[in-house]
Amino acid sequence: MYTIEKTHEIADKIFEIWVNAPHVARNARAGQFVIIRTDETGERIPLTISRASGDLVRIVFMAVGKTTHALAAIKAGDAIADIVGPLGHPSEIKAWGTCVIVGGGAGIANTPCIAEALKAAGNTVIGIIGARNAGMLILEDEMREACDELHVTTDDGSKGRHGFAADVLKEIVAERKVDAVWIIGPTIMMKITSMATKKKGIKTFVSLNPIMVDGTGMCGSCRCQVAGKTVFACVDGPEFDAHEVNFDQLMQRQRYYMDQEKEALARWNQHVCSCGEGR
Amino acid sequence: MGDRPADIRVRDFLEVDCGLTADEAVAEANRCLGCKKPACVDGCPVNIDIPAFIGLIAERKFTEAALSIKTQNMLPAICGRVCPQETQCEVLCILGKKEKPVRIGQLERFAADEERRTGIKAPVKKAATGKKVAVVGSGPAGITAAGELAKEGHSVVMYESLHLPGGVLTYGIPSFRLPKDIVKAELDQVLSLGVEVKLNHFVGRSVPLDELLSYDAVLLGTGAGLPYFMGISGEHLNGVYSANEFLTRVNLMHADRFPEYDTPIAKSSRVVVVGGGNVAMDAARTARRMGAKVTLVYRRRAEDLPARLAEVHHAEEEGIEFITCANPTRILGEQVVTGIECIRMKMCELDASGRPSAVPINGDTFTIDCDVVIQAIGQGPNPVLVREIQGLERGRAGNVVADGDGRTAHPKIFAAGDVTTGAATVILAMGGAKKAAQSINSLLATR
């Protein structure tokens, strides 16, 4: 069992929790992820390591389905059954020159760490973070601190610039020489946003989030098409060259269990109502 | 007692084979001639003293029989169930020449089950040596090595990336062949020797290589868990599984009991399994128990099926349809699988494996409607850790090259099981692990 030390709703339906997991925390690097299982009947779900400090690992997630709702309902001092990691390859941190890091929605969880590592490696780092509305924007302070320059967008204009992160990215690559770009967020957002750097041939990384089971290369559930080849995102990634990724196939595979996910969430909601647990 | 009736057992995941009663076991044990030079023992990769333990069963000394087996094999209830006895110990039994060989596997299982029923005694171990050994992987190889080394008094840390120990015993072989409470009881008994188990530790990531190499010796038992795909079109469709994924979802995550357990699995009515080995049989029979009509497609003839004969019979009894001499060419569907196209194969001259090589008959294709395709065409050694270790030699299939005693090209690193041989058997992994443990022992004795 792994104790949850702190938990906090940092934005609308977005939570951060700190888990005591020395084996993960001491070895984690920017871009890697964990797989957690809340309890004995739970599913194994992957979540990015948003930050590691001492023996603690921070994960930041949006409550979308059964497992993330259950995770959000866990109180500080309680424990989860399992956390394995760090998994996957770290981000490719080196002296690129000028880097742009784009975070969308819960994907922003991932970006401060990468920005800090790139900064420490001597890069100029430009951040762009976008959310549906002001209430859903997360980790703005950490990104402002980590980046040389930060742009904020919201889809409804309730904060920062009215529009999408992709709009800002387009302008930046038109005006300045950019050497590497990271785009992390919902799959559709990564697909659209990465078009902004394609023509110019700017090296662009996206962090893929297919459905996983073991996270150690043993099941093939997480297989994706990159540059026409089958890769296992959990061990070959999760970051890949955005311009080579077959996003449509990824989105199709992410939808496979939609019916069961709805059923599981409905069951959870019923459980929460009847026992008064949760938030 | 024999097998439970097929029409009943396909509705649950309980064990198919009920084993022997005490009287049946004693009668069977009495058939054994107690040969002076027992041929059967040569067929057992861990050299169990077969006439000795069978003699004890004949005398109704069941616990003593189990203890006798355990001096050579710490997992008898498991091996008695899953060993391919018919090609190992039993094939060499002298009685097999005239009538049926002694049912050694059943007797082994019986003794172990009796001992467990009456309470397993903790094994004894030597005084602490102060030496530390890391074991990577908790499958049959890792467990066996950890047990042997702990008995010698070394302090053993066993790392496992999944949330439960056991490797394929836990996530791969279905409970209707190998009940999970039996796996747990036998593993616990080995681990009670004082092995420190660190679950959720993916070595190479959760444990950096320099930390791993700070141990006095390392045993790699990481298995052959890398699933192969055929590389045909349509493999990305929803509904296409590797056997590993399908079996893991059910055995490890209990997706068959969704929504009581959270892990989902396809709701399917028609499943096609590709392959002809034990893994294919397990996947097919698992899918059948989840309510699907199951067809197995294999590219050679029925007599070439690499699976154990008993498993093929079990599958047939349970209503699995076999299509032999056919190979899939593409998987059909828009987003979700709707069918699979296959081509008929003709058998030509024998190939290197001694089986006829299968060659497609141009244009002779047919389609099977289905909503799930499970590929069970083989697995390769887990590459993730071994490719990162400097100074290890790797073979063509990505396996770690080790000599007959588990020594690798790296002086501190030993390897055993599927990671050295490619997908093989439980007992071979255990045999290899015992040898590797002896090598580690000699290394530690000289330091």
Ligand SMILES: Cc1cc2nc3c(=O)[nH]c(=O)nc-3n(C[C@H](O)[C@H](O)[C@H](O)COP(=O)(O)OP(=O)(O)OC[C@H]3O[C@@H](n4cnc5c(N)ncnc54)[C@H](O)[C@@H]3O)c2cc1C
């Ligand atoms: C490498 C990686 C890193 C991730 N990091 C984060 C993160 O930092 N924060 C965050 O909010 N989300 C992250 N995700 C997504 C997160 O795993 C899913 O939101 C979560 O699994 C949903 O579980 P659920 O039961 O709450 O929802 P469900 O209702 O079960 O599913 C909602 C959606 O999540 C996806 N999903 C479901 N099960 C899995 C699974 N086992 N593996 C992967 N995806 C699944 C499906 O596409 C599904 O449509 C990451 C995914 C991956 C692969």
Ligand SMILES: Cc1cc2nc3c(=O)[nH]c(=O)nc-3n(C[C@H](O)[C@H](O)[C@H](O)COP(=O)(O)OP(=O)(O)OC[C@H]3O[C@@H](n4cnc5c(N)ncnc54)[C@H](O)[C@@H]3O)c2cc1C
């Ligand atoms: C479905 C199926 C049915 C089978 N049926 C039979 C049968 O009836 N009879 C028979 O004799 N054999 C059978 N086999 C084969 C048999 O199970 C294997 O040969 C045997 O399990 C190999 O043992 P192992 O210890 O080498 O590896 P495994 O059992 O594969 O165990 C390896 C373990 O190492 C862990 N691991 C890998 N990498 C790392 C890492 N970096 N860090 C930490 N842990 C790691 C894995 O998670 C796994 O738990 C079957 C196999 C399958 C898949």
Ligand code: SF4
């Ligand atoms: S371990 Fe396997 S091969 Fe050895 S005696 Fe038992 S059943 Fe036969």
Ligand code: SF4
């Ligand atoms: S060969 Fe057969 S009869 Fe002889 S000891 Fe072995 S099991 Fe008994």
Ligand code: FES
């Ligand atoms: S999650 Fe199983 S192989 Fe990647």
